[in-house]
Amino acid sequence: MFTGIVEERGEVVAVRPQSDSTVLSLRGAVVTADARHGDSVAVNGVCLTVVAVEGDVFTADVMAETLRRSTLGALAPGAPVNLERAATLGTRLGGHLVQGHVDAVGTVAARRPAAHWTEIDVAVPLGLGRYLVEKGSLTVDGVSLTVAAVAGDVCTVSLIPTTLALTTLGARQAGDAVNIEVDIIAKYVEKLVGERA
Structure with a gap:
């Protein structure tokens, strides 16, 4: 769950298409500061699961359904992206309840x-x-x-x-x-x- 209050504007580092999915690597110093494998990060509003973190870059898998329903399939290295970590129970709800499930x-x-x-x-x-x-x-x-x-x-x-x-x-x-x-x-x-x- 997210709030729609973007924490930082990050950047696409790498895009690795696979047969039925894509692996994205994204740079964001704020969202990677405490990120671990399995955490959720919204990328341009799409909830993605962190697979790996190295420095200020995290990697996430993007499935075919997500590529069909969102703009993530059009991302290229260097593209700016909106990043937000998942909300916690102690987070202020400055925006509204956002699932990260793009319609x-x-x-x-x-x-x-x-x-x-x-x-x-x-x-x-x-x-x-x-x-x-x-x-x-x-x-x-x-x-x-x-x-x-x-x-x-x-x-x-x-x-x-x-x-x-x-x-x-x-x-x-x-x-x-x-x-x-x-x-x-x-x-x-x-x-x-x-x-x-």
């Missing part, structure tokens, strides 16, 4: 910079729009964001200076692919209400 790949539909912040419109794949609600939560590339407005399968979120400076969202442009995780609570409510109808 789909969305697209940055528009970007509107202002003097001190930026609005972006994010288009989610058909079917996920029903989970978008004004003032609700959405995870984009592992970043917990508040939905400012919704129009069908497109929502608007505002990026504060800290988000622009410390995450990959600061460089995302219209047309860029992003990992989307909708609020898990909305999915559970939908299932429970649907079963009663």
Whole structure:
């Protein structure tokens, strides 16, 4: 479980494709400071299991299902990534409950910079729009964001200076692919209400 509060912007060190998976090596001084084999780290919002740690680089296996549902398959050495260690029971919940189970790949539909912040419109794949609600939560590339407005399968979120400076969202442009995780609570409510109808 994560909170969507990115701890650092890391970097892809190596990508080793295999027949049905990929092995990623990623650099991140903060997340590797106490990382051990078996720990969870969110990489652009995708929960990955640490296989090995050497200095400030950790390695993780990425299965075919994850490659299909996320942007991780398009990563190349040198690419920046958002990194967050799994939350502990004593962690402040600054964002919202994030599983690291990406639902789909969305697209940055528009970007509107202002003097001190930026609005972006994010288009989610058909079917996920029903989970978008004004003032609700959405995870984009592992970043917990508040939905400012919704129009069908497109929502608007505002990026504060800290988000622009410390995450990959600061460089995302219209047309860029992003990992989307909708609020898990909305999915559970939908299932429970649907079963009663």
